[in-house]
Amino acid sequence: MPIAAVPNFAIAAPEMFLAGAAMALLVLGTFLSDAKAARTVSYGCIAALIIAAVIVMALNNGSRTAFGGVFILDGFAVFMKVLILVSAAAVIFMARDYLARHDIDRFEFPILIVLATLGMIMMVSANDFIALYLGLELQSLALYVIASFQRDGTRSPEAGLKYFVLGALASGMLLYGMSLVYGFAGATGFSALADLFKASGGAPIGVIVGLVFIMAGLAFKVSAVPFHMWTPDVYEGAPTPVTALFAVAPKIAAMGLFIRVMVGPFGDLGGQWQQIVVFIAIASMVLGAVAAINQRNIKRLMAYSSIGNMGYALIGLAVAGETADAAVRADGIRNMLIFLAIYVFMNLGTFAVILTMRRGGRMVEEIDGLAGLSKTNPMMALALGVFMFSMAGIPPFAGFLGKLYIFQSAVQAELFGLAIIGVLASVIAAFYYIRIVKVMYFDAPDEAFDGPISMEMKTVLFVSFVFVTFFIVFPTPLLTSAAKATTSLLGG
């Protein structure tokens, strides 16, 4: 693989910018006084993430590779990167208030989020197994640290340690799978592998075993059943803004990776991996629906909800597995992207509400704590009610359309079992989502939450509320960009 005299790495500009910005802000943070550092660096990090998103969108011009083909920028990567960057910026924005109140307002927090985000955008641009693994580790390592950021408590370090040990195990499985694939196929590049499997019309058994290990590692990262055990504990123990981050950005990145690895190098082995995806999708949907019924803690509830939602999203990937009709396969991926985008907004909004649940200076995490919110704070109750109806998949909110598209794809691909189980799981899950609405509107009011709600929360809440409510009126921008992303991924 010859390289040009001056390598073309302009398409990695967002990554390079973000890395440089993180290091510059790190230096800035150490030199500023403690009182000012956290605030200045936080807003600096938000600005860096937004600028990186703008650069990504400016570079959206067909599919190009750099660094000898290990780095790819296509419409799919652009779509995922913008989602990741925006949600990470929103989380830093929301975390300001929480960090200050819990005495953990240190400037390293936003910097670690930026570095984790850097890892995520490197993951979705990976076109080689080594690049994939390095991006994944950069993301995971930074996330382990911020999960245990509230180090003086007991729950946060416990969450961080659990996440670290299990995450290291998953990384090991992923790496083992990659080494098997490399050993049997002789290449780590996605394009080289895809060509090889296309030319040989199949793969040796070693590659299939490696593929299964890779899928296990990736399923851990998206917290799909049966690799979901860490999710509720980590979500409950980590500081709430960190939980909000876990629920959105890493999920998007890992899903992006999942899609790219499955339809990229292993695209011609669809029959091999489709059955695994179908199984983990069904298991995640059912477990997400059933296990959440008994939860009293809203963060644990959101953990099970995210497991279930990942199950729905994986239906899209299952459709892209072994379906004769190329148009139906493309639709599966497109609908998955739409579902994920809607999922991000619903979660950001819900976590904005959870972050304002504070009574007497302490965070309230019990669902019963929301009792009578409609009397004490009607606007917030309305917003949370809309998010819950949307997650339950009730029209006319965005979540309904997301699920509708996904199930439509499953039906078109004649995966009827998947579609039926999905709808049933969705009905079961509606019980606990709507119970929250019932607690807010029909239970005897509890004391009001501490006010006033900070400006940051109001902004995030308002934007997600508007998106979730009015998506049905203006769905076109998201639909067209998701469609473009899909065409560029599948090579149009």
Add this chain to the structure above:
Amino acid sequence: MIVASLAFYMFAIVLVGAAVMVISAKNPVHSVLFLILAFFNSAGLFVLLGAEFLAMILVVVYVGAVAVLFLFVVMMLDISFTELRQGFLQYLPLGGLVALIFLAELLLVLGGFAISPQAGTRLVSPMPTPETLSNTHALGQIIYTHYVYFFQAAGMILLVAMIGAIVLTHRKRTGVRRQNISEQIARRPSDSVEVRKVQTGSGV
């Protein structure tokens, strides 16, 4: 070639001897010193194999950093190694059996090992020929060109590890007395010495 084989046997014998001493020396500091000896001799073996880059890395990283770190740790920790070694003879038969099984398995695996004839044909990047290119040269050619992205990404991962270690362990202590040189220099006798008149015979 007689020199090479002599050197090989010398390095190998000293290496095995040093390795045995690492686990059998009574004094833990001696163990670490024997470990350093073992590292040097394995570096010698690497040079004989033509892997000069690995040899230098072994000396620089393991002897220069890791072994010295071990030495510090051993000196700072108050561990009685003789206590740890109690019951050694008691567990020896079982441990020896496990070791024998492992050895047999290893021999079986190595005995059946063969390189697939296709392995050489599927290489994406051609292997450099050892006659014309030294290890260090070959690594240097690839690590900052084809692998520059991986190299930089690995650097970022190490940066995160460093930040994480500091964030999770560094604490600001209150009430630590630090030396303030300007304050010391600005001190006047009147700040600390007080002259009192004491009446004779009445005590202080």
